[in-house]
Amino acid sequence: MSLESFLFEALKIIFFPGFVFIFILALFYEWFDRKFYAKLQNRVGPLYAGPLGILQPLADFIKLLSKEDIVPKGVDKVLFTATPLFSLSLSIFATLLLPIFSVKGLLSFEGDLVIAVVLLTFLCIITFFAGVASYNRFSIIGAERSFLQLIGYEIPLMISVISVALNAQSVTISSIVSSQKGLWYILGPNILGFIVFIFAAQAELERIPFDLPEAEQELIAGWNIDYTGRRLAMFRLAKNIELVFLCGLAAALFLGGPLGPVVSGYEPILYTIYFIIKSIFVLAILTIVRALFARLRIDQIVSLSWKYLLPLAIIQFLIVRLMI
Amino acid sequence: MILGLISWARKRSPWIAHFCTGSCNACDIEILACLTPRYDIERFGAIVRGSIRHADILLVTGPVTRQVRDRLLRIYEQMPEPKYVVAVGTCAISGGVYRNSYNIYPGVDSVIPVTAYISGCPVKPENIINGLSFLLKKIGESE
Numbered sequence: 326m327s328l329e330s331f332l333f334e335a336l337k338i339i340f341f342p343g344f345v346f347i348f349i350l351a352l353f354y355e356w357f358d359r360k361f362y363a364k365l366q367n368r369v370g371p372l373y374a375g376p377l378g379i380l381q382p383l384a385d386f387i388k389l390l391s392k393e394d395i396v397p398k399g400v401d402k403v404l405f406t407a408t409p410l411f412s413l414s415l416s417i418f419a420t421l422l423l424p425i426f427s428v429k430g431l432l433s434f435e436g437d438l439v440i441a442v443v444l445l446t447f448l449c450i451i452t453f454f455a456g457v458a459s460y461n462r463f464s465i466i467g468a469e470r471s472f473l474q475l476i477g478y479e480i481p482l483m484i485s486v487i488s489v490a491l492n493a494q495s496v497t498i499s500s501i502v503s504s505q506k507g508l509w510y511i512l513g514p515n516i517l518g519f520i521v522f523i524f525a526a527q528a529e530l531e532r533i534p535f536d537l538p539e540a541e542q543e544l545i546a547g548w549n550i551d552y553t554g555r556r557l558a559m560f561r562l563a564k565n566i567e568l569v570f571l572c573g574l575a576a577a578l579f580l581g582g583p584l585g586p587v588v589s590g591y592e593p594i595l596y597t598i599y600f601i602i603k604s605i606f607v608l609a610i611l612t613i614v615r616a617l618f619a620r621l622r623i624d625q626i627v628s629l630s631w632k633y634l635l636p637l638a639i640i641q642f643l644i645v646r647l648m649i
Numbered sequence: 650m651i652l653g654l655i656s657w658a659r660k661r662s663p664w665i666a667h668f669c670t671g672s673c674n675a676c677d678i679e680i681l682a683c684l685t686p687r688y689d690i691e692r693f694g695a696i697v698r699g700s701i702r703h704a705d706i707l708l709v710t711g712p713v714t715r716q717v718r719d720r721l722l723r724i725y726e727q728m729p730e731p732k733y734v735v736a737v738g739t740c741a742i743s744g745g746v747y748r749n750s751y752n753i754y755p756g757v758d759s760v761i762p763v764t765a766y767i768s769g770c771p772v773k774p775e776n777i778i779n780g781l782s783f784l785l786k787k788i789g790e791s792e
C-alpha cells in the first residue's frame with residue numbers, strides 16, 4: 326500500500342465516516358431526540374447551549390468528563406473500569422459496519438449482518454455486567470431486568486432481521502442495501518418486520534416504554550446508579566452511538582440505506598445526506614414511541630414480546646418465505 | 650481554553666437531584682412544576698436525575714429534622730465534586746414555621762454548606778428559576 330492511500334484510509338477511519346463523524350452524529354441525535362421529545366410534550370427543550378441548544382449533549386459530555394470520578398468501596402474494580410470502555414468500543418465498532426457514505430460500510434465483509442446482531446447482544450450483556458459490578462441492590466435489579474428484557478425482544482429482533490436477509494438472499498449489509506435499488510424493503514413485504522424492529526430497538530436502547538433497567542421512579546437510576554464522571558460520560562456516549570447504530574441499521578435494512586437519486590461525481594456526499602435523513606426518520610419514530618407510551622411492567626414486556634412481537638415476526642418470515 | 654470550555658459546560662448542564670428532608674410537600678410540588686411545559690427548566694439543560702451520583706446540584710426542601718440529618722450528610726457526601734446545594738423554601742433556609750422546635754435544625758446551612766437560598770412558602774417556580782440562573786452565574790464566575 327502506498328503512503329498516500331494509507332493516509333487516506335487513516336483519515337477515513339479517524340474523521341469521516343470514522344470516529345469524529347460518529348461522535349458528532351451521536352451528539353446530534355441525542356439533541357434531536359431531546360428537542361423533538363420536548364416539542365411533543367409542548368415544552369421547549371434545551372435552548373441556551375449553542376443555537377437552539379444544539380450543543381447541549383456536548384456540554385453534558387464535557388461536564389461529566391470534568392467531574393470527580395468516584396469508585397465506591399466494595400465495587401468490583403476491574404469490571405467497574407472495564408465495562409464503560411467495552412461498551413463504548415463495541416458500539417463504535419458496530420457503527421463502522423453501517424453503510425454511510427457508500428453502499429459498503431467502512432468495515433464490510435461477508436456476513437457482517439450477523440456480527441451486527443451479535444454486537445447488540447454483547448452490548449446488553451455488558452450492561453448486565455456493569456450493573457453487577459457496582460454491587461448495589463438497585464443496580465443488580467436493573468441488570469437482571471435488562472437480561473429479562475433481552476429474553477423478550479432478542480428473538481423477534483433476530484427473526485425480523487433474518488427475514489430481510491432471506492429477502493435479499495444474503496447476510497452481508499452491503500448486498501442487502503444494493504438489492505434495494507428497485508424497491509425499499511419497508512414498501513416491499515417487510516413492513517411488519519420494520520414494526521418489530523422498531524419495538525425491539527426501543528427495548529435494546531432501554532427507552533420508554535421499555536426503560537425498566539433504569540426505571541427512575543423504582544430503581545433510582547438502575548444499572549448505572551454508581552457510575553460518575555468519566556465512566557458515566559462513556560456510558561451515555563455509548564448509548565447515543567448505539568442509537569445511531571440502530572437507526573442506521575433500520576435505515577439500511579428497511580429504507581434502502583444510503584440509496585437515492587444521485588448526481589454522478591457527488592455520490593459520497595449525497596449518500597451521506599440520504600443516510601442521515603433516513604436514519605433521522607427512524608429516530609423520529611423512536612422518539613414518538615417514547616413520547617406516546619408509559620412504562621410497562623417486566624411481565625408485560627415479556628408477554629408483549631412473546632404474544633405479539635414474536636408471532637408478528639414469524640408471520641413476516643412466512644410472508645417473505647412464500648414470496649420468493 | 651480547556652478551563653473555559655469546562656466552565657462553559659458546567660454552566661450549561663446543571664443536573665439536579667431533589668431531596669426532601671420532611672417538608673410539607675408544597676415546595677416539592679413547585680419544583681415539579683418547574684419541569685412542566687409552562688416553566689421547563691430543561692431550557693437551561695437541567696435534568697432531574699434520580700441518582701445522587703449523577704447530580705451537580707442538590708435541591709433541599711423542608712426543615713432538617715434530627716432524624717434526617719445523617720441521611721442528608723450521607724447523600725451530600727455521595728455527590729461527586731463540584732457540588733452545589735440549594736436550600737428551597739423558608740423551612741430549608743431557617744426552619745420556617747417549625748423554627749425553635751426541639752427536633753429541628755435552624756436551616757440546611759447548619760448541616761451542609763449551601764450555595765444559594767430560594768425563599769418563599771411555598772416557593773414560586775419563577776423564583777426557583779431565578780435562583781437557578783443566579784447559581785449558574787455564580788458557577789461561571791467561580792471557575
Ligand code: SF4
Binds near residue numbers: 710711
Ligand atoms: S417552606 Fe412552606 S411550603 Fe415549603 S416546605 Fe416549608 S412550610 Fe411547606
